[in-house]
Amino acid sequence: MYLTPDEEKLLNGERGPTYQKAIEILVALGDIYDADRLIPIKSAQIAGVSYKTIGEAGLEWISDLKGKVAVPSILNPAGMDRECWMEMGIAGDFADKQDKIIRAYEALGVKTECTCTPYSIFDDLAGLGDHVAWSESSAISYANSVIGARTNREGGPSALAAALTGKTPNFGYHLDENRRPDILIQVDAELHDSDYGALGYIVGEIAGDRVPFFKLKSRPSKDELKSLGAAMAASGAVALYHVRGITPEAWKYEPPAERITIEERQIKEVYSSGTPDLIAFGCPHSSIDELERLARLLDGKEVKREVWICTSRAIKREHPLLVKRIERSGAKVFCDTCMVVSPASERFTCMMVNSGKAHKYVPNLCGVKSILATTEECIAAALRD
Incomplete structure (x- = not known):
C-alpha cells in the first residue's frame, strides 16, 4: 500500500508511539484487504466505550494513548447514564471505571456525546459521498445507506486509529464497485x-x-x-x-x-408475547419524533412496570419539556447508554423491546429473555398491573 512521506513519518514513529500504533493498525488493515492507499475521512465514530465490553484491558490501552484526533470524532454509548447511573442500579466501582474511559477519550479530543445516532445531533459529520470511519453497526448502516456516506465496518481500535490520523484504508465500501x-x-x-x-x-x-x-x-x-x-x-x-x-x-x-x-x-x-419486567426503547437511540410519539402514548397515564427510554444527551438537554411529559408517567429517560451495553439490564429476566436490533442482542449480551412487540404493545404492557 502506497504511503505519503507524512504517513511514512508516522509509521517511523516521528510523532510518537500513539500515532505510530494508529498508522500501524491502518497499514495492517490495508495490507489485508489490498487497499492501494489511505484516504482522508471527514469524521470518526468510535465503539469500545462501555466498561462492560472493554474491561480493564481496554481502559488501560486507551489511557496510555497520547495525542489528539485529526477529525471530528464521537463516542458510542457507554455502560451507564453519566448523570443518573445510581438510578439505573450501577455499582460505584463500575461508574468510576466508566468515567475514566470517557475522560481518556476526551483527553484525545473525542466528543463525549455517547450515542449510536451521531447523525441526529451533528449535521456535519457525514454527507453524500463523504468518506468516514464509523464503528457502531447501526450507525455504519445509516451512514452508508440513508446518508450515502462511505464507511467500512470499523472496529473500535481501527476507528480510533482513523480518528487520530484522519485517514482510513481505501477498500470495501469506500469503492464504487463494492456498493x-x-x-x-x-x-x-x-x-x-x-x-x-x-x-x-x-x-x-x-x-x-x-x-x-x-x-x-x-x-x-x-x-x-x-x-x-x-x-x-x-x-x-x-x-x-x-x-x-x-x-x-x-x-x-x-x-x-x-x-x-x-x-x-x-x-x-x-413478534412474540410474554410478561416483561423491563420495557426498553431506544436501540438505536430515540429521535425527537420517537420521543414525541412515546410522550403522546404516555400522556395522562402511569406505568406499572420499569420503562427505559434511551436517547442522546443532546436531545434530552434540548427538549426538557418533552422529557418531563414522558417521565410524568414514571418512565425513565436515560442518556449516554442503552439496554444492550449497560450491565444494569442484567438484573431483569425478561425485556420487551420494539427494536429488531435489541431483540437480537439482548439474549446474547445481557442474558435476558427478549420479546419483540410494536411500540403500542410495549406501552400497553407497561400500563398493565
Whole structure:
C-alpha cells in the first residue's frame, strides 16, 4: 500500500508511539484487504466505550494513548447514564471505571456525546459521498445507506486509529464497485413502525454481509430506515442497503437477479408475547419524533412496570419539556447508554423491546429473555398491573 512521506513519518514513529500504533493498525488493515492507499475521512465514530465490553484491558490501552484526533470524532454509548447511573442500579466501582474511559477519550479530543445516532445531533459529520470511519453497526448502516456516506465496518481500535490520523484504508465500501446490490428483497406487506425491525431481523440472517436492494410497498421514514438497518446489522453483517425510490444511491442500480420474497406472515412470526419486567426503547437511540410519539402514548397515564427510554444527551438537554411529559408517567429517560451495553439490564429476566436490533442482542449480551412487540404493545404492557 502506497504511503505519503507524512504517513511514512508516522509509521517511523516521528510523532510518537500513539500515532505510530494508529498508522500501524491502518497499514495492517490495508495490507489485508489490498487497499492501494489511505484516504482522508471527514469524521470518526468510535465503539469500545462501555466498561462492560472493554474491561480493564481496554481502559488501560486507551489511557496510555497520547495525542489528539485529526477529525471530528464521537463516542458510542457507554455502560451507564453519566448523570443518573445510581438510578439505573450501577455499582460505584463500575461508574468510576466508566468515567475514566470517557475522560481518556476526551483527553484525545473525542466528543463525549455517547450515542449510536451521531447523525441526529451533528449535521456535519457525514454527507453524500463523504468518506468516514464509523464503528457502531447501526450507525455504519445509516451512514452508508440513508446518508450515502462511505464507511467500512470499523472496529473500535481501527476507528480510533482513523480518528487520530484522519485517514482510513481505501477498500470495501469506500469503492464504487463494492456498493452494488447483491440480492433483491421483495416485501409483500404494508409495513409500519417496528415491522421494519422485524424485517431487518429476517433479512440480516438471509443476506449475511451482502448488499440488499429492497422493493417496499410502504414508504419508510428515516427512523424506520434506521430500525431496518440496525436489525440487519445485528442479525447479519449488513453494512449497506438500498431501497428503491428512497435511499440516495438506489437510482444507480438495477435490481439484482437473485430475489427473495418476504411475506407478511414471516414478519409477524418474529413478534412474540410474554410478561416483561423491563420495557426498553431506544436501540438505536430515540429521535425527537420517537420521543414525541412515546410522550403522546404516555400522556395522562402511569406505568406499572420499569420503562427505559434511551436517547442522546443532546436531545434530552434540548427538549426538557418533552422529557418531563414522558417521565410524568414514571418512565425513565436515560442518556449516554442503552439496554444492550449497560450491565444494569442484567438484573431483569425478561425485556420487551420494539427494536429488531435489541431483540437480537439482548439474549446474547445481557442474558435476558427478549420479546419483540410494536411500540403500542410495549406501552400497553407497561400500563398493565
